[in-house]
Amino acid sequence: MSVQTPPFPASRALTTQPLPLRRDRQLGAKSLFGLAGLVSLVTLLPLGFIIWITIQTGWETASSLIFRPRVAELLLNTALLEALTLPACIVLAVALAWLTERSDLPGARLWSWLAVAPLAIPAFVHSYAWIGVAPGMHGLFAAMLVSVLAYLPFLYLPVSAQLRRLDPALEDAAASLGLAPWRVFLRVVLPQLRIAICGGSLLIGLHLLAEYGLYAMIRFDTFTTAIVDQFQSSYNGPAANMLAGVLVLSCLGLLALEIVLRGEARYARLGSGAPRPVSLRKLRRATLPALLLPLALAALGLGIPSYALARWLAAGQGAVWQAPELASAFGETLIYAVGGAVVTTLAAVPMAWLSVRAPGRLQRALEGSHYYVGALPGVVVALALVTVTVRIAPLYQSVATVLIAYALMFLPRALVGLRSGIAQVPVELERAAVSLGRRPLLAILSVTLRLAAPGVAACMALVAMGITTELTATLMLAPNGTTTLATQFWSLTSELDYAAAAPYAALMIVLSLPLTALLHAQSRRASGQ
Amino acid sequence: MSLLDISGLSKRYGQQTALDNVDLAVPSRSRTAIVGPSGSGKTTLLRIIAGFETPDSGRVALDGQVLADGPLIAPAHRRGIGYVPQDGALFPHLSVAENIGFGIEAGDAGRGARIAELMDMIELDRSMLTRRPHELSGGQQQRVALARALARRPALMLLDEPFSALDAGLREAVRKSVARVLQQAGITTILVTHDQAEALSFADQVAVLRQGRLAQAGTPHALYWRPRDRDTALFLGDAAVLEAEFRDGFVSCALGRIPTEADARPGTVTIMLRPEQIRLSPAGIGQGEAAACHGEVDEIEFGGSLCAITVVVEANGARQRILVHASSLELPAPGTRVRLDVVGKAHILER
Numbered sequence A: 001m002s003v004q005t006p007p008f009p010a011s012r013a014l015t016t017q018p019l020p021l022r023r024d025r026q027l028g029a030k031s032l033f034g035l036a037g038l039v040s041l042v043t044l045l046p047l048g049f050i051i052w053i054t055i056q057t058g059w060e061t062a063s064s065l066i067f068r069p070r071v072a073e074l075l076l077n078t079a080l081l082e083a084l085t086l087p088a089c090i091v092l093a094v095a096l097a098w099l100t101e102r103s104d105l106p107g108a109r110l111w112s113w114l115a116v117a118p119l120a121i122p123a124f125v126h127s128y129a130w131i132g133v134a135p136g137m138h139g140l141f142a143a144m145l146v147s148v149l150a151y152l153p154f155l156y157l158p159v160s161a162q163l164r165r166l167d168p169a170l171e172d173a174a175a176s177l178g179l180a181p182w183r184v185f186l187r188v189v190l191p192q193l194r195i196a197i198c199g200g201s202l203l204i205g206l207h208l209l210a211e212y213g214l215y216a217m218i219r220f221d222t223f224t225t226a227i228v229d230q231f232q233s234s235y236n237g238p239a240a241n242m243l244a245g246v247l248v249l250s251c252l253g254l255l256a257l258e259i260v261l262r263g264e265a266r267y268a269r270l271g272s273g274a275p276r277p278v279s280l281r282k283l284r285r286a287t288l289p290a291l292l293l294p295l296a297l298a299a300l301g302l303g304i305p306s307y308a309l310a311r312w313l314a315a316g317q318g319a320v321w322q323a324p325e326l327a328s329a330f331g332e333t334l335i336y337a338v339g340g341a342v343v344t345t346l347a348a349v350p351m352a353w354l355s356v357r358a359p360g361r362l363q364r365a366l367e368g369s370h371y372y373v374g375a376l377p378g379v380v381v382a383l384a385l386v387t388v389t390v391r392i393a394p395l396y397q398s399v400a401t402v403l404i405a406y407a408l409m410f411l412p413r414a415l416v417g418l419r420s421g422i423a424q425v426p427v428e429l430e431r432a433a434v435s436l437g438r439r440p441l442l443a444i445l446s447v448t449l450r451l452a453a454p455g456v457a458a459c460m461a462l463v464a465m466g467i468t469t470e471l472t473a474t475l476m477l478a479p480n481g482t483t484t485l486a487t488q489f490w491s492l493t494s495e496l497d498y499a500a501a502a503p504y505a506a507l508m509i510v511l512s513l514p515l516t517a518l519l520h521a522q523s524r525r526a527s528g529q
Numbered sequence B: 001m002s003l004l005d006i007s008g009l010s011k012r013y014g015q016q017t018a019l020d021n022v023d024l025a026v027p028s029r030s031r032t033a034i035v036g037p038s039g040s041g042k043t044t045l046l047r048i049i050a051g052f053e054t055p056d057s058g059r060v061a062l063d064g065q066v067l068a069d070g071p072l073i074a075p076a077h078r079r080g081i082g083y084v085p086q087d088g089a090l091f092p093h094l095s096v097a098e099n100i101g102f103g104i105e106a107g108d109a110g111r112g113a114r115i116a117e118l119m120d121m122i123e124l125d126r127s128m129l130t131r132r133p134h135e136l137s138g139g140q141q142q143r144v145a146l147a148r149a150l151a152r153r154p155a156l157m158l159l160d161e162p163f164s165a166l167d168a169g170l171r172e173a174v175r176k177s178v179a180r181v182l183q184q185a186g187i188t189t190i191l192v193t194h195d196q197a198e199a200l201s202f203a204d205q206v207a208v209l210r211q212g213r214l215a216q217a218g219t220p221h222a223l224y225w226r227p228r229d230r231d232t233a234l235f236l237g238d239a240a241v242l243e244a245e246f247r248d249g250f251v252s253c254a255l256g257r258i259p260t261e262a263d264a265r266p267g268t269v270t271i272m273l274r275p276e277q278i279r280l281s282p283a284g285i286g287q288g289e290a291a292a293c294h295g296e297v298d299e300i301e302f303g304g305s306l307c308a309i310t311v312v313v314e315a316n317g318a319r320q321r322i323l324v325h326a327s328s329l330e331l332p333a334p335g336t337r338v339r340l341d342v343v344g345k346a347h348i349l350e351r
C-alpha cells in the first residue's frame, strides 16, 4: 500500500523469558469453574443445613417433632391447598388462554393483558385487599380463592404462549379424520399443552409452599407460616428447623412429580415450512357467556384489589403519603433491590458463561445446583442463613446476609437472562481479544459482558423487581430497624392500620408493573409475535 | 530458517480425528497457505497455533519457544500471534480507532500515531476512524481486522479464510492488498483457505490437508506441477489423469509418447497432464500428422477468456475424456476432429 510507509518491523511481542506451559482445558474456564463451584457451594447451604440439623437433632427428637398432630394438620392443609388450587388454576388458565388465543372473543388482546396484570400485585396485597372488602374471610377456601387469583398468570402465560405456537394443521387433520371439535381439543390440543401446564403448575405449586404473607393475613396455616411463627416466638429452635425439613421434602416431591408427569415427550412441529396462522373459532351466540370468564377474573383479580386500595387510600387522605417512613422505606427498598440485583447477577455470571461456552458434565451438575436453590422457599433459605451466620460467620442481621439470601432465591432468574445474553455474543470476539493480548477473564469482561449488557440489564431488572416485593426472607434476616416497602406494609397491616399500609402497596404495585409488562412481552416474543 | 515448527500434531474430537500427525515448518517471513476440503482440519490447526485449542499430542514451537507440547500449552494472550478470523470479528461496540488500538497499551504515548499509521497501511481514509464496524463494507472490515492484529507487531499472523465472505472481484483486490501489507511489514503469515487458486497465488508455500493429514507441502509451482497423488493433483486444478506405460524416460498413453522426469520403474504408471499442456489444432494439416494423436470435440464450456473443452480420444479400444483449455477466440465446434499435442513433460503420480 502506501510506499512511503517504512516497513513495519516484525518483533516478538513476547517477553524474552520462556512462556510457561500449562494444562489449560479452556481459556479462562478454570477460574470460572472455580467461581461457579464456589457459588454452587453456597447454593448447597440450605439443603446441607437441613441435613446437618436433622443429624444434629438426633432421630429421637426429630421424629417426635415431625410425627405429631400439628405437622399432620399442616401437611393436610398444604396438600388440600395444592389439590384444590392447582386443578382450578389449570382449568381456568386453559379456558382463558383458549378464549384469548383461539377464539374471536372481542378485545382478546386487552383480556390477555388483564389476565397477566395480577402478577404486578404482590400475593400478600391480594389478601390484604380481600380482607378489606370481606373482613371475615379466612380458612381453606379463602386461601384457595386468593391463591388462584394471585397465581393464575403463572399458568396462563405458558399455556397461551404454547397455544399460539401450535400448528393448526394438526387440528385440521384431526377434524378431517372425523373428530368433533371438543374431541379435537381433548385429544390433539390438550396433550400438546402438557409441558406448559406442568411447568406452570410446578411454579404455582412451589409458590403455594413458599408464600407467607398471603396465608398469614387470612389466618390459614401452612408450613411456611408455621415456620415463621415458630421462628418469631422461639427464634431458631429445632421445631422450626424440622418443619423446614418437611417443607423441603415437599418441594423436592413437587419437582419429582413434575418430572414424572411431564414425561419425555417433546411436541414439535414435524415437516417444513412456516406454520400457517391459526384461524379463530367463531363464538357466535356463545360470545356473551364466554366474555363472563375473563370479565369475572379481571373483576376479582384486579377490580377487588384496585377498589380496596382506592378505598384505603381515600380513607387515609393525603396524610398517609406524607409519612416520613414511606420515603425512607422506598429508599431502602431501592437500595436493597439494586444491591441484590448486582450481587445476584455477579454470582450468576460464571455459571452463565460456562453453560454457553464450556458445556459438559461438570457444568450441568453445577448449573443444576444453581437452579434447585430457586425452588426452595425463602423461609428455608433464611433459616439456613440464620444458623450459619449465628454459629459460624458473625454476619447475623447484616446487609450482606440479606443480599446473599436474595442472590440464592433469584439466581435462576438472573441465570436465564444472562445465558441468553451471552449466547448472542460470538465466541470469535472473545478469541480476538485474547489474541490481542487480553487475559482471558478480562476478555470476557471487556468484550462478552459488555456486549451482553442489554441482557444483563434486563435480568438485573427482573431480580430487582422480585426483591421489591420479597417479604419472608427480609423479615427474618434484615438488620433491626430496616424498613422496606414490604416489611413496613407488613407491620402496618399487623397493627390493622390498613389505611396507612395502602401507599406501600400502591408503590410496590407501581414498581412491579414493568416486570409484568416484560413477562408478557417475553411470552409474545417466544412464540414469534 | 523456520519460524514456526509443528511436529507430530494430533487432535481428536471424540471419534472424529481432526488432525493426524501433522508436521509443518513455516520459514521466517514467508507466506504459507493451508488448503484442504471442508472438514479437513484447517481451522483446528490454526486454533492450536493461536492457543485456542489444546492438541492431544505433538509440539508447536515459535522461534524456539515451545507453545504446545501435547496437552501442555502456553497461554494464548501471551503468544504474540495475530489472528484474523473469517468474518473479521471486529468489536461492534467500539469505533474503528478503538478496534485498531485494542491491543496497544492504553498508556502508550505513540498510540494515536500508530493507529493513524496502520490506517495508512491498509489504505483507509482517516476520517473513518470514528465509524463503527457496521458502517464499513465487508472488505473494509477485513482490512481493519488486519490492522488491529498488526498493531501488536506479531511475529506470526494467522488468517482463517479472511476473504471468503467477500464477492469475487473484491476478494482478489483485498487479498492483494493484504499480501502487500504483510510483505512490507515482513510478517510471517499462515492463510487458511479452501480456494486453491487463492492459495497458489498468495503463498510461497502451500500445504494440503486431507482428513486431518498433511498430504503434501511445497512451493505452489512444485505442488501444481508435481503433486504426489491424484487427489492432490485434482484438488489444485483441472488435470488429465491417465494410465501409461513407462520406459526409458518416456510414457506411452492415449496421447502418445510423452517425455517425463526419468526415475520410475518400467511398467504401468499413472500420469498427470494439466489442461494447458495440451494444444489443440484442426486435424489434417500440420506436420507429422500420421504419428499425432487425434480426438473428437465432445463438449465446450464457455468460460470467458479461457474455455474448457472436453475431447474424446480413442486408444486401444478405450474412450478417454480429456480436458483441454483453449482461448475463446479459436473454439472448435462440437463434433470436430482435432489434433492434440502435448507440451512439456508428463508427471508420474504415486499410486
Ligand SMILES: Nc1ncnc2c1ncn2[C@@H]1O[C@H](COP(=O)(O)OP(=O)(O)OP(=O)(O)O)[C@@H](O)[C@H]1O
Residues within 6 Å of the ligand: B013, B016, B017, B018, B036, B037, B038, B039, B040, B041, B042, B043, B044, B045, B194
Ligand atoms: N469443537 C469441535 N467439536 C467437535 N468436532 C469438531 C470441533 N471442531 C472441529 N471439529 C471437527 O473436526 C474436523 C475438522 O474441523 P475444522 O473446523 O478444522 O475443518 P476445516 O478444515 O476448517 O473445515 P472448513 O473448510 O469447513 O472450515 C471436522 O470434522 C469437524 O467436524
Ligand SMILES: [Mg+2]
Residues within 6 Å of the ligand: B042, B043, B044
Ligand atoms: Mg474452517
